[in-house]
Amino acid sequence: MAASRARRPERREEPLSRERIVEAAIGLLDESGEGGLTFRALARRLATGPGAIYWHVTGKDELLGAATDAVVTGAMTAATATATAGATPREAVRSLAVGVFDAIDAHPWIGTQLARAPAQSPLLRIFEHLGRQVQALGVPQAAHFTAASALLNYILGVGGQNAANALERRPDTTRAEFLDTVSTSWANLDADEYAFTRSVADQLRDHDDREEFLAGVDLIVAGITALR
Amino acid sequence: MAASRARRPERREEPLSRERIVEAAIGLLDESGEGGLTFRALARRLATGPGAIYWHVTGKDELLGAATDAVVTGAMTAATATATAGATPREAVRSLAVGVFDAIDAHPWIGTQLARAPAQSPLLRIFEHLGRQVQALGVPQAAHFTAASALLNYILGVGGQNAANALERRPDTTRAEFLDTVSTSWANLDADEYAFTRSVADQLRDHDDREEFLAGVDLIVAGITALR
DNA sequence: GGCATCTATGGAACGTCGTTCCAATGCCTT
DNA sequence: AAGGCATTGGAACGACGTTCCATAGATGCC
Incomplete structure (x- = not known):
């Protein structure tokens, strides 16, 4: 599995990013409503753990705000x-x-x-x-x-x-x-x-x-x- | 029966009632906002346990609705x-x-x-x-x-x-x-x-x-x- | 009065949540 | 090769809503 690809980070599973997290959050919200947005469910959907999300997002409030912002924009x-x-x-x-x-x-x-x-x-x-x-x-x-x-x-x-x-x-x-x-x-x-x-x-x-x-x-x- | 007893209004501590619970809930909400309404805090304020409240109220949603109703009315x-x-x-x-x-x-x-x-x-x-x-x-x-x-x-x-x-x-x-x-x-x-x-x-x-x-x-x- | 019954109580326990912590993993520079 | 550093993800914590249950106080029945 070598292939140490250069600068562009697309070789392996794409890494977490604020954008990808917000996107997944919107999906979760659309599918199961406000109660459906959970850091655990989000982590499952992104194939990671709850802790990792906090590196890109300060908390649930900010995440909800970012999701709202994205849709309204x-x-x-x-x-x-x-x-x-x-x-x-x-x-x-x-x-x-x-x-x-x-x-x-x-x-x-x-x-x-x-x-x-x-x-x-x-x-x-x-x-x-x-x-x-x-x-x-x-x-x-x-x-x-x-x-x-x-x-x-x-x-x-x-x-x-x-x-x-x-x-x-x-x-x-x-x-x-x-x-x-x-x-x-x-x-x-x-x-x-x-x-x-x-x-x-x-x-x-x-x-x-x-x-x-x-x-x-x-x-x-x-x-x-x-x-x- | 006709020989009903106009028993104690306050012999011991007045018993729980839906009305008293809603009143306490409004107080809690006014003092500490939406996040302040907790069945544990409510139980503390009413000097009882969380379980007792459920005898008079089906859950938090109904309690919030009743509180809103009371104020709006x-x-x-x-x-x-x-x-x-x-x-x-x-x-x-x-x-x-x-x-x-x-x-x-x-x-x-x-x-x-x-x-x-x-x-x-x-x-x-x-x-x-x-x-x-x-x-x-x-x-x-x-x-x-x-x-x-x-x-x-x-x-x-x-x-x-x-x-x-x-x-x-x-x-x-x-x-x-x-x-x-x-x-x-x-x-x-x-x-x-x-x-x-x-x-x-x-x-x-x-x-x-x-x-x-x-x-x-x-x-x-x-x-x-x-x-x- | 004695006993069974029903209403009402309150503490313990369960599962889930948001969040924090931290050991481990890679990637980058040197 | 090595060390530093950004990033990861699983475990753990405390608080929540809710359920369960063992019981106390009143009431109905004899």
């Missing part, structure tokens, strides 16, 4: 491409928002992760791109922060709820079945205490997550443009 | 009182929103908890009260679900971010110091990649959390009323 670069191609700022905001939405839909663990402390960097990326479109909407400078924050917070709120629903839903039930179950439970709530919720149970049953999300974005954009 | 009943007293629907929405905001501010662990699965019941309570005010705004029935959802999701998003910030901030630093630190780091970002974020760094430094939050609520309410 990918989603943002993809969304910015279509956003800049799109014409109006309103369409660009929708592209960005739907990019985050889809990323959370594909990786539900991001939803809860974004509502956590050390993930500052991915959030900033989203905030920046949203803010540029707010500028393009012609809002007075003094309202920039408020408008961009409102959009971001709404997106994060939906993301968190989506993640929660993805967690709560049994893996063997379809989305329609799940919606139907919840809608029915809404319809059976106390008539006095939950009058409004009962009255929109049907709208819950028939709604489409993405359309509903975008309708909310439009609502906020409408409120923002009213500031002009 | 309290906040909602308090907020509805002032909301119904207030005149316009817009003011009522603001009262409700600020009620949730203050509750999360006082108990930051709620913020992350509301973006989690089994806490359906407290969310429904908020949703219901928001929805009633949406109705009062005179929005067409078909938009009720969208409007109420947008408000709720925005509130949850802000709550999550607030909770994250409360976690990230060192306990010995004031809010102003923390804001100043973050604002400065924003101002030092890359000029090209983060042009917008840099431009609002000052607005971040000077903003008031609650005012900013309410400005976002107003933005959404403005968008909702535009639907009329």
